[in-house]
Amino acid sequence: MKKLAIVKNKKAFTLLELTVSLFLLIILTLLLMLIIQTTMMTSKRFLDYSNYEYALAHKKILETYNNSAKVYQESNYILMKSKDDVEDVRINFRGGRIYIDKFKDSNNFAGYILVLKNMKSYSLSQENDIIHVSIxxxxxxxxxxxxxxxxxxxxxxxxxxxxxKAEKAKEEKENKNKDEEHDHNEHNKEGE
Known part of the structure; x- marks a missing residue:
């Protein structure tokens, strides 16, 4: 009688090896998807400069505001006159952009700076002494x-x-001295 011998094939995978390798493949795939998703979110956040652009525009407008003695609104402008009276500044809301127009005095245009672009909309309003800008x-x-x-x-x-004030004080002092001198002269005349 012949004995049947089962020959083990060393080139094939066992069920356990196949299960472990499939499990590792699934874990690596999930990690790769998570890495790709995180990278995409981070790149979108870095490519969205709107917060940074607005912060720079806000800073520039407030620097100009803090250096101004007079601030008021006219239609789609905010007009600012500097404390040192060297330049007038007009915050100009035009189209989808905000410009800072500079004037050497009220009539001589000196140039402009683009502060913010690609706005969808804006509104300017004034209640009492507060100018409200919404962008x-x-x-x-x-x-x-x-x-x-x-x-x-x-x-x-x-x-x-x-x-x-100095001229007025000087005038008052001179008038006072004249009055005192006049009173002194009258007093001397009476004494004689």
Whole structure:
């Protein structure tokens, strides 16, 4: 009688080896998908400059505002007159952009700076002494800025006022001295 011998084939995978390798493949695939998803989200966040652009525009407008003595709104402009009276600045909302127009004085245009572009919409309104600026950027983020209307005196106006006060004080002092001299002379005449 012949004995049947089962010969083991060493070239094939066992069921256990196949299961373990399939499990490892699934884990690696899930990790790869997670890495790709994280990379895409990070790159989208870095490519979205709207927060950065708005922060720079906001900073530039506030720097100009803080250096201004007079601030008021006219139609789609916010007009600012500098404290040192060297330049007038107009924050210009035109189309989908915000510009800062600079003037050497009220009539001589000196140039402009593009502060923000690709806005979807904006609105300017004024209630009492507050100018409300609302901006919707290209990513549909709504941003708001509030500026208080200013009507302070510029450095030149303050200097002029000081000169006028000094002249007035000098005049009063001279008048007082004349009155005292006049009173002194009358007193001397009475004494004689």
């Amino acid at each position: 919707v950027d290209k990513s549909d983020h709504e941003r708001e800025m509030f500026l208080k209307v200013k009507d302070e005196k510029t450095d030149k106006e303050k200097e002029k006022e000081k000169k006028e």
